Amino acid sequence: MVADASAATVAVEWDADQAVTQLYSAHYRPLVRLATLLVRDFATAEEVVQDAFVAMHGAWRRLRDPNKALSYLRQSVVNRARSVLRHRAVVEKHIPKALPDAPSAEHGAMGELERASVIEALRSLPTRQREAIVLRYYGDLSEAQIAETMGISRGAVKSHTARGVAALRSVLEQST
Numbered sequence: 001m002v003a004d005a006s007a008a009t010v011a012v013e014w015d016a017d018q019a020v021t022q023l024y025s026a027h028y029r030p031l032v033r034l035a036t037l038l039v040r041d042f043a044t045a046e047e048v049v050q051d052a053f054v055a056m057h058g059a060w061r062r063l064r065d066p067n068k069a070l071s072y073l074r075q076s077v078v079n080r081a082r083s084v085l086r087h088r089a090v091v092e093k094h095i096p097k098a099l100p101d102a103p104s105a106e107h108g109a110m111g112e113l114e115r116a117s118v119i120e121a122l123r124s125l126p127t128r129q130r131e132a133i134v135l136r137y138y139g140d141l142s143e144a145q146i147a148e149t150m151g152i153s154r155g156a157v158k159s160h161t162a163r164g165v166a167a168l169r170s171v172l173e174q175s176t
Contacts, residue, residue, distance in 0.1 A: 129164030
């Protein structure tokens with residue numbers, strides 16, 4: 001009696017192996033395409049389909065109608081794809097927010113050095129040239145506004161600004 005039970009188990013296992021092998025060879029690719037469309041990732045789709053085949057093999061004895069095995073596989077693939085999508089949603093919901101891109105410390109240090117050299121060069125200029133440049137480029141004032149602020153003509157503003165820029169250029173080129 002024990003021999004009959006083990007022979008029946010071997011026959012059922014072999015039937016499951018044979019049936020799953022045939023289903024796999026005939027329907028693996030279409031099921032992977034289905035899963036790929038659902039999860040939008042080929043590698044994950046392959047895992048979903050392989051897991052569905054493994055689960056079907058394990059549940060072969062409980063399958064009431066072996067002719068509906070393909071339907072069972074499709075349903076299993078869809079359900080597993082849904083699980084993957086739910087898992088992704090949870091992971092994305094709880095993923096820490098990335099910090100905004102910040103310039104490197106070297107970038108800040110170099111910027112500080114450049115600003116310091118420009119400020120030092122500005123200090124070396126005559127007062128009127130320095131005022132005209134600061135009001136124009138740092139204060140973003142028009143020539144008319146600068147002339148009014150400094151109490152000079154627009155022509156004098158142009159002259160002081162041009163001479164100041166030339167002097168700054170000369171000083172900064174010598175320092176580099």
